[in-house]
Amino acid sequence: MKQLQLTLAVLLTLPWASVALAQAKVAAGTPAPAGQSQAAVVWDAAAAEHLLNRAGFGARPAQIARAVELGHAAVVESLLAPSLTDPVDPFAVVSPPRPSKEDMQAMGEEERREAMNQVRRHAREQLAGFAGWWIDQMIEGHDPLRERMTLFWHGYFTSSFQDVKNTQALIAQNELLRKHALGNFGDLVRGIIRDPAMLEYLDNNQNKKASPNENFARELMELFTLGEGNYSEADIKEAARALTGWVRRNQGPDVFAESEFRPGQHDKGVKTVLGVTGKLGADELAEILLDQPACPRWVAGKLLVYLEGREPSAERLEEYARSLRENNYEIAPFLRKLFLDPSFFAQGVRASRIASPIDYLVGTCRRLSIRPPGQLVWLAAGQIGQRLFDPPNVKGWEGGKAWITTSTLLARGNLSGMLLGVVRWEDVMADDALVEEDPSMDSMEGGASMEGMANEMGPGAARRTQKGAAGNAAPKLGEMGRFARYLGEGFRPNINLGARCKRAKAHSDEQIIDFMAAELLAVDLMPESRDVLREFLAQERQQAPGRQQEQEPSAKPGAKGQVSEESLRKLAHLILSLPEAQLH
Amino acid sequence: MQPTQASRLSRRDTLAGMCALGVATWLQGDKRTSPVAPRTLLIVQLAGGNDGLSMVVPHGDDGYHSVRPNLRHSAETVLALDDYRGLHPALKRLREVYASGSLALVEGVGYPNPIRSHFQSFDVWHAGDPRGRSVPEGWVGRFADAAFPADTNPNLIVHVGGTPPYSLHSASHPPAAFVTPAGYRWAGDKDEQEAYANAGMEGAISKDREGKEKAKSQPTEGSSLDFLRKVLSDGQASSGAIRRAAARYQTPVAYPDEAFATTMRHVAALVNGGLGTRVFSAELGGFDTHTDQKNRHDQLMRRLDGALGALLEDLQRTEAGKQVVVMVFSEFGRRVKENGSRGTDHGVAAPMFVMGAPVKGGLYGKHPSLTDLDDGDLSHTTDFRSVYGSLLESWFGVPHERVLGKRFELIDLV
Incomplete structure (x- = not known):
């Protein structure tokens, strides 16, 4: 019962409402910005639901009705306002119980392998724990817009556990994205160029004065700031030199993930990036990129496509790029402008975006008011193409129609059936021919049939096995086993639809x-x-x-x-x- | 014409009858089995940018050994094809395929004004057009429109994997896609199944009757809802046939126990399952080797060889299998000079493999010069659309300019 109240109270608590109403009056008194001549938004249930779907993860009719009562501007301000309630800390991130070098050397071959497996298992469990915590925040947290935007940035400045292999670094990256989710894009860029997980993911650990590595420089320009066509190959080579020396610190077992600057590996020479010449380092590079007119256009385009679900017109893109630039890359004013913009509520935008697996599953939990374990939802989303901390590649998730294939669409139904308690794992996996071959499949622990409902991970599915072909099958089965166990141990939703x-x-x-x-x-x-x-x-x-x-x-x-x-x-x-x- | 209640009911009754027989899915695929196995193409994309110089090694070129001090394969280890070039040491089975005359090696493949972004370069390859995704359909989609305009088989184009590549993008012939066949179904009890199948019928009806005469409630052509309804009806029609074909498949050929080889086994199963599929697509990723390339690339070559070697052996066993051409490509090759992290950065031209019983094996194209470089990169000697075009013309009998928009120099590959 307590949980149910908590869920219902997510958005619309009373003290919050009065504050927001006061702000709404102010907002109502200010004249509409020039150039916005469209009809005003009709703030009805459909409009409110649209906003709560895009700025959060969906709402139930009662919440929507209260949002309608509160008024458009008040709801927007409340979404943007910092939450009065901090999310519960996920848990203490403890280092894996890694044996010392001496201990390792003293071990036999098998003992050593088992010790390393334990370390890896521990890392995976911690990541799963954090992912589950994050999903919990999406389902019932107090700050839906922050969770929504953290998810956006997780696909924008993305890193994968498959490559980074360090839970602490990935959690630190998530905290960076979470901290600035509604803050300043410039701070995100400045943060990401020294983010331990990103330095690892894009090979900057290997980017040294004597031997530059272009990977980070290229993706920084292509995906994080400018977009292809707005820089030259020479710019990439020069930018790579500017980034030399920044690495993820080789930490001891009890140290949090950190980056460090190694002056000896930094190229101190003169570089020219996008017409700016000097003894450029990472910070100067970030400012050069942020100064490019292409940058606000790129970021605005990504935000609009994500939140509206369609490509903006050229004029609309220009308008929002200008706004981002004039607001010095502050994200909150951008979102305020968008969430109040009648075009955001136009017919072609409303209810036309294809829900991502997270949107679909978290939204289903919210709309049904059910509370499955966060980890279960995390694993379920992974099966239909969106496993948090495991993007298909550095571009993040493609989104839109790419979420939907013939098999993921059927699987979505299966997963919601599991959340409702009407579909069992065996129902999905049952295959007459396979049952004949392997009657032990019900054990849910390994066996060929476990691969069946495999990870719909796009390019990542193949990539994940790149390092240690046989070795990778095991953790995957382990995850599936965990998924099956969650269900097998009888996750029954606490709902009474009747x-x-x-x-x-x-x-x-x-x-x-x-x-x-x-x-x-x-x-x-x-x-x-x-x-x-x-x-x-x-x-x-x-x-x-x-x-x-x-x-x-x-x-x-x-x-x-x-x-x-x-x-x-x-x-x-x-x-x-x-x-x-x-x-x- | 508005889909009438009567037509809906009759479809529904047919389906209910099938459910009563315990066949919850349709037999569309089986019905399409034709006595003569159809000509088929399997496209394998090596994602991340495969280092062509490590796959087809110019061991006879002194320049190669000097620009690749750490990554080079020595003349002694490569599987020499001649004095100049040889295959990566791990490509043992593909070397045999080459020797048997069923592997065409096309060297120096690329396109003008190359793009070194993974995503945009893939877009060019997938669209078959330098404009990339500005072209509304992928090249396979356009090919399906040209060659099989009236074919509604939901398994006509099949991607074995997660998200299908843009090459398969098509409004009229979208691909079926799955990672593995088991579990490719919608679960529910008998009544639910029936209702769900009826919901899918609506998508099928809207597809049959597209055009002006749609019922008012039909979503706009090209809308998200329209798309979802088509995928739903395709998924319902596709899944049963695919699951059964894969579960039934028996082969004496041993496939390695790893994901990509399993994918190739699924392809062989479906080829022999009479589903009427004309294009298969699959991906092997992990080729973005900026650091410590050697071990990673060696392992990828072993996987490629193990999986494709088994597949080609398996396909040799059957008439349907002998009608499959396998085309292997990557979005770009890598820089000629290795970087300082024992890896290579993004480059340009690279070789392609075209394999299978119908293929006229041998060397095609021209190995790019290692000295006459374009800003540190190889210059392409063959446009990839020449390879596409050759397959379109000689394997599928489709005028290639109808798909590719203009004419390219063709190669006698098949």
Whole structure:
């Protein structure tokens, strides 16, 4: 019960509301910025839901209704305002129990391997723990916009556990992104050029005066600041020289991830990057990049595509790039402008973005008010293409239609069915031919069949096995085993859909379908989908065994049969498997 | 015409009948089995930028040994093809394929004004056009439109992996995609299955009847919802046939026990499963070897050789298998000179492999000069669209300019 209240209270707490209302009055008194001649936003439930979907991870109808009451500007300000409640610290990040060098040398071959496996296992578990904590923040945290933007930056300034292999460094990177998520883009760039995980990920540890390595310099320009076409190959070579000397510190077992500057490896000579000549170092390089007109355009474009789900027009991109530049790369004013912009609420933007796996699964948890373990959701999202801390490549996740393949779309339905407790892992994995071959598959620990519901990781799926072909299969199975165990040990959602329908006075099939669709979908049901659901419910009623059953009866008296809780969950499963449920 | 209730019901009844037989999915793929196995292409992309000079080694070139002091393969270790070039020491099985005359090696492949960004260079290769993603469909998508305009087989184009590459991007022939066949299904009880199948039917109907006469409720062509409905109906139609074909497949050929080889085994299973697939796509990643290249690249070559060697052996066994051409490419090669971290940075031209029973093996193109460099990079000697075009023309009988927009010099590969 406490958890439920917490979830419902996420956005709309009372003290917060009064502050926000006061701010809203101020905002209402200021004239609209020049150039914004479109009609004002009609602030209704659909508009509020749209904002809460994009700036957070979705909301239930009751929350949406309160957002409508509060008013547009007040909701925007509350999203941007720092949360009064700090998130609970994830946990103490402790170093893996790594044996000393001497101890290692004294060990036998097998003992040493086991010791190293333990270290790796520990690192993986810590990462999973942190990922689970992050998912918890998305599902029920107090700062949805910060979580949304941290997720955005995690795809923008991305690093992968597959390459960095250091949990502490990845957590430190997440903290950097989290700290500046609504802050200043310049600070993010300045932070990322000395971020231990990024230095490792993009090979700057090997970028030395005598032997420059271009990897970081190239991605810094191509993906982090300017975009292809706005620099030359010579600029990359010179920028790589400027970045020499910054490395991830080789830490002892009890030290947090840190970077350090090694002057001996730095190229102190004169460089010319994008027309600026001098004895440039990493900090000067960052300022040169931030000074380029291409930079605010690049960042604005990425933000608009992410939050709106479509490419902006040239004029719109220019307008937002200018705004970012005039605000000295402050992100909060950019977001305020966007969230108040009537164009953000236009028909082509609303409910037309394809939900990412995280959007889909976290949104489902929020809309259903269920609280599965965060790690379960993390693993589930990984199976349909978005495993946090494991992006397909340095460009992050492609997003949009790339989330959807014939198999990930079917798998989304399976995963929401698991969250609802109506689909079992065995139902998905069952394959007659394979069962004949391997009757032990139910054990969920290894076996060929475990590969079945494999990681839909895009290019990463192949890449992940690059280092140690056989060695990598094991942890993957371990993860799948963990996923299966979470389910096998009976994750049952604490929901009572029958009671909810009753409370909402949804008795007839039509009413039940309307109510459930409103709870679970960001878009209207297509008439054809409604027909299919109506037919399904009618059939369920007919097949219901009669009145003596234990389930909460929610059918109106006189109906042929009853709609059981199980049937309602199956209905929810069907709704969440529809094309409509993939949009938000 | 608006899809009437009657037509919907009749489809539904057919499906319910199938469910009653315990066949929850459709048999579309099986129905398409034709007596003559179709000509098929498998595209393997080596992601990250494969170092061409380490795959096809110019061991007879003194320049090579001096620019690659740490990474070079000596003349003694390479699998020599002649005095000048040899295959990477790990490509033992592919060396045999070459000797048997079923491997065409096209050297110095690239394109004008090369881009050294992974993503944009892939876009050029995938679009078959220097404009990359500004071109609305991938080259395979355009090929499918030109060669199989009326074919609605959801398994016509299959990507075995996560996100399909842009080359397969197509409004009318989107690919089926999966990592492994087991688990490629939607789970629910019988009634749910029926409802779900009906929901998918709506997508199928909208596809059948695209155009002006759509019902009012049909989403706009090209909208996200329209896209999702098509993928749903394709997924429902595709998954059962693929799962069964893969589960049924028996082969005496031993595939190595790693992910890419397993992917190749799935390809062989589907080729022999009579699904009517015309283009398969798969990826081996990890080629972005900026640091400590040798071990990593050696291992990738071992995996490539093990997986493709097994696949080619397997394909030799059947008529359907003998109708498969395998094309291997990467988004770019790497710099000629190694960097200071015992790795190589992004470069330009690189060799391509075209393999399989129908292929006329041998050397094609021209090895780029190691001395006449373009700002430290090899200059390409063959446009990659010459390879695409040759396959389009001689393997699929499609005028290549219809797909590639203009004419390229063709190579007699198949």
